[in-house]
Amino acid sequence: MRPISRRQWIGLILANTSVMGAGCGTILYPERRGQPAGILDWKVVALDAVGLILFFVPGVIAFAVDFSNGTIYLPPDYQGLNQTDRQAASLVKVQAPDKRMTVATLEKIVSENTQRDIRLTPGRYETEKLDDIDDFWVTTDKLATI
Numbered sequence: 001m002r003p004i005s006r007r008q009w010i011g012l013i014l015a016n017t018s019v020m021g022a023g024c025g026t027i028l029y030p031e032r033r034g035q036p037a038g039i040l041d042w043k044v045v046a047l048d049a050v051g052l053i054l055f056f057v058p059g060v061i062a063f064a065v066d067f068s069n070g071t072i073y074l075p076p077d078y079q080g081l082n083q084t085d086r087q088a089a090s091l092v093k094v095q096a097p098d099k100r101m102t103v104a105t106l107e108k109i110v111s112e113n114t115q116r117d118i119r120l121t122p123g124r125y126e127t128e129k130l131d132d133i134d135d136f137w138v139t140t141d142k143l144a145t146i
Helices: 006-020 024-028 042-054 056-069 083-088 103-114 133-144
Strands: none
Touching: 024 042, 024 056, 042 056
């Protein structure tokens, strides 16, 4: 077996830098780009740390890319509720108008009740009519599996 030449080593290092240097959070969660700093996503931190341990320079680049893009942080609205937390969470039943529900109407109702600006992007949300507020978590789990 022939030893690896200097040119091949440089090629390997550049390939690793370009692949690992993209940042694990940037590759796994591109929708998180541009979000503000917040709670660290420990899965992304661990993956970047593996890159840091195996290949120092690509690992440093991965951390830098993920921090600068904001992809190393959990989304601002992340709740991570388990079953016990779900039962304790207070849900409020809001009556919607009897007329046909539109996206604009839904945005307005949710914005008024959460005191947050809500913009629904087509293709990025699912809706389901609830007959009873107690069906909320079952419906949420069902939509999450779609």
